[in-house]
Amino acid sequence: MKFSCDKDILLKEINMAQEIVSTKNAMSILSNIYLEAEEDALVIKATDTKVSFETRMPVAVSETGATTVLGDKFLGILNSIPEGELEFEQIDTKSTIKPSKKKIKFQLKSISSEKFPEFPVSSEKYFEIPVKDFKDMIMQTVFAVSDDETRYFMNGVHLEKTDGNIVMVATDGRRLAYIGKPIGNGIKDFSGVIIPPKILTILIKRAGDEGPISISVTDKTLFIRFGSYNLSSVLIEGPFPNYKRVIPESQNSMFVVNRLEMLDALKRVSLLVEQKSRRIYLGLASGSVSVYSEENDIGVAREEIPCKYEGEELSIALNYRYIEEPFKVMDDEEICIRFTDTTKAITIVPVPEKDFFHIVMPMQN
Numbered sequence: 628m629k630f631s632c633d634k635d636i637l638l639k640e641i642n643m644a645q646e647i648v649s650t651k652n653a654m655s656i657l658s659n660i661y662l663e664a665e666e667d668a669l670v671i672k673a674t675d676t677k678v679s680f681e682t683r684m685p686v687a688v689s690e691t692g693a694t695t696v697l698g699d700k701f702l703g704i705l706n707s708i709p710e711g712e713l714e715f716e717q718i719d720t721k722s723t724i725k726p727s728k729k730k731i732k733f734q735l736k737s738i739s740s741e742k743f744p745e746f747p748v749s750s751e752k753y754f755e756i757p758v759k760d761f762k763d764m765i766m767q768t769v770f771a772v773s774d775d776e777t778r779y780f781m782n783g784v785h786l787e788k789t790d791g792n793i794v795m796v797a798t799d800g801r802r803l804a805y806i807g808k809p810i811g812n813g814i815k816d817f818s819g820v821i822i823p824p825k826i827l828t829i830l831i832k833r834a835g836d837e838g839p840i841s842i843s844v845t846d847k848t849l850f851i852r853f854g855s856y857n858l859s860s861v862l863i864e865g866p867f868p869n870y871k872r873v874i875p876e877s878q879n880s881m882f883v884v885n886r887l888e889m890l891d892a893l894k895r896v897s898l899l900v901e902q903k904s905r906r907i908y909l910g911l912a913s914g915s916v917s918v919y920s921e922e923n924d925i926g927v928a929r930e931e932i933p934c935k936y937e938g939e940e941l942s943i944a945l946n947y948r949y950i951e952e953p954f955k956v957m958d959d960e961e962i963c964i965r966f967t968d969t970t971k972a973i974t975i976v977p978v979p980e981k982d983f984f985h986i987v988m989p990m991q992n
Contacts, residue, residue: 628692628717630664632684634726637669637713638705640682641698643833643856644673647680648698659695661743662715664688672743673698678826679746681857693740696722704733747859749843749850754814756793758840758853764795765827767806767983770952772824773799780865784827786844787819796870802949803873806983817844821863826851829858873986875972878965882911882936883978886954886962892918892930893951899928900947906990907947912940943969944990950975953985 644660661672669686670693672679694717701724705713708726716723717737725732765784773781778800785796794807826849834840834853843850851858893907900907900920910917913936919929943966954962959977966973975985 628662628664628694629690629715630669630686630688631712631714632669632686633711634705634708634713635710636684637686638702640671640684641702641705643682643829644671644680645698645702646829646832647673647675647678656695656738656742656744658698659738659743660698660701661693661695661740663693663740664691666691672746674744674746676744677823677861678829679859680829681746682855684855692717694722694737695740695743696735696737700735704735747848747850749845749848749859751843751845752814753841753843753850753852754788754810755839755841756808756810758834758838759836760808761840761842762831762834762836764793764806764808765831766956767953767985768795768797768804769824769827769831770956771797771799771802771804771985775799779863780821780867783821783823783863785819785867785870786822786849787817788814788844789816796867798868798870798873800868801946801988803870803986804953804983805870805874805985808982819867820844820849821865821867822849823860823863826858826860873972875965875967875974875986878967878974880938880967881963881965882916882934883961883963884916884932884934886957886959888932889918889962890951890954892932893947893954896920896928896930897947897951899923899926901925904990905946905948906944907950908942908944910940910942911936911938913937941969943973945973945987946990949987 648658657675663670667685667688668683670683672681704724709728712727714725720737722735722737723732768784781799787794791809791811792807793810797804841852847862849860849862896907896918901923906921908919915931916934917929917931920927953975957977961978963976963978964973972986972988
C-alpha cells in the first residue's frame with residue numbers, strides 16, 4: 628500500500644477520526660484508524676464500537692491496500708510535519724510516513740485491517756433536512772442532557788418524527804429543552820429514539836452550514852450522511868420520559884429581558900454563588916428584575932437590570948446554569964420568561980416566539 632497527498636487535507640480527516648476512536652486501551656484495534664488506498668481515493672474509518680465514522684478523500688495511489696495505525700500517534704506525526712505533500716507506505720506490519728520538505732521519516736507499527744470491526748448498514752430509507760436546521764436543533768437541546776448514569780434514558784437527546792415534524796427533546800429531570808421543525812410527510816413517522824451526545828457534538832463541530840444532511844433511523848442505530856462523511860451511532864435503549872406532561876398548558880405571568888444584559892448579570896452574580904447549589908434569585912418588580920445571590924461565607928452580589936414586567940413583587944430561585952445555558956444558545960435580542968407562580972415551572976422563549984422553548988423548574992426559596 629502506497630499513496631501521497633497533501634498533509635493538511637489528511638490532517639483534517641484524521642483529526643475527525645481521532646475524535647471517535649477509543650483510547651482506553653492503547654494496543655486495541657479500537658485505538659487504530661483504518662486506512663485503505665483504492666484507485667484514486669483513501670478511505671478512512673474509525674470506531675469505538677458505539678460511534679462509527681467513514682470518509683474518503685482524493686489521493687495519488689501508487690499501490691492499493693489497507694492497514695490500521697494508532698490514531699493518536701498518527702495524528703501527532705501529522706501535526707509535527709510541515710505543510711506540503713507527504714508519502715505513506717505500508718510494508719508488512721510497518722507504516723512509513725515521509726514529508727516532502729524534511730529529511731525525516733516516521734515508522735509506525737500497524738495492526739492488520741482484517742481485524743477492524745465491520746460497520747452497520749441502515750435498513751431504512753434516509754430523509755433530508757438542511758444541515759443548518761439540524762445543527763440548530765442540536766444546539767438548542769444537547770446541553771440539557773443528564774449526566775446521571777443511573778438514569779441512562781436521560782443521557783441522550785430524544786428524536787422523533789411525527790405529523791410532518793422532526794422533534795428533539797432533552798431533559799435532566801429539572802429542565803427540558805424542546806425544538807421542532809417541519810420535515811414534510813415523505814418519510815414515515817418513527818417512534819422516539821435516544822441519541823447519545825457524542826455523535827451530536829461531532830456534528831456541531833464538523834458539519835458546515837450549507838446543504839442537506841441525510842438521516843436514517845432504525846430500532847438500534849442512527850445513521851447520518853453529510854458531505855463525504857458517513858457516521859452512525861448506537862442508540863440508548865429505554866423509555867424516554869413523557870415530556871409532553873411537563874409542558875405547561877398556560878402561564879398567566881411573564882417578563883421580557885434583554886438577552887445580553889441578563890447574561891452579563893448572571894456572569895457577574897455567579898462569581899459569588901455557592902457552586903454546589905448554583906442558586907440565584909430573580910427578584911421581579913415593576914419595570915426591573917434583580918439578579919442576586921443568597922448571602923453565604925463568600926459574600927453576596929446583586930445586579931438590577933430593566934425588564935418589561937407589570938405585576939406583584941416576587942422572587943424566583945433558580946439554578947443559574949439553567950438560565951445561562953439556554954440564553955447562550957439563543958441569538959435573539961429579547962427573551963420572554965413565562966410563569967404561573969414561584970414554585971412552578973418557568974418557560975423561556977425568544978421574542979418573537981420560534982420553534983423552540985426551554986422549561987426550568989425553580990428551586991426552593
